[in-house]
Amino acid sequence: MKIRTGFVSNSSSSSFIIYGIEISEKKAIEFMIKNGIAIDIEAIKKEYDLEDDESIFDYLCDSEETDQLFKKTGLSILTDNGGDGADGSSYIGIAIDDECDVKPEDLIQTKKIIMDTFNKKPKWVVHTYSN
């Protein structure tokens, strides 16, 4: 499994964990537009000949500029898109890794943002994968 999206990490990983919700590419793009992360999406679509949500989402996830802007929200998007068993699902929330310093207040804030934005209660999502 590869944790893509650039928002968290670009490296292969054996597992990831996120406190959040599963999100479709369409919803993720909407979120990025609404929060000023994806700017001038129509121009991007034209310039890079992007037609569907998947290709737009891929572009945004690989963009360093998007990465920087996304970090300001305090959220991350993780996508399970590599290795055996990968299903391409994407999740938005707060990512937990060995070096993070997530506090209960951060989780409470994340819960509020997700509830307010997506009207869904976040859950702990663990993705594990063996080579």
Add this chain to the structure above:
Amino acid sequence: MKIRNGFVSNSSSSSFVIYGARISEYKAQALVKAILNKDVLVEIRTEEEKINGCIHIFDRDDCDFCPKCGAKKWKVFKESTVVKTDFRDFSNAFEKKTGVKIIGSLENQNWEADTKDYHYYLGEWILSDTGESDVTLEQLLKIRENVKKIDEKLNPKIIYEYSSE
């Protein structure tokens, strides 16, 4: 992975999330001693095991030697057994008194030597392979407060551990 009485362990593939501060085994022992006045000890118990002294079978209780070959009726072995009184014995009492758990996470298991190494957290587990705990995010704030009451220097974190063996 199984959570057993505050212990997180024992599966070849496991992942869990804990909100807690990592502490050494020594520190965990010292806390149990200080708060519950109980010792977590390694004891050596010596047990005796008797086996037949020779290959001949005879049924005479009054005889200490084999009538056929003269060997002693019993060979007596002393077997040293290491008995570890572990944290599971105290986890409920500790939690009741402090509001936090001592959680042991299996680090290494040596099947041949029948030994296990744990590392420990002071806090609460949030997620294991068996599912999410009932603890709310707001309760985590209280747990941090309780951990700080035990030792101001401890700084609980959200910890994710994953192992695949």
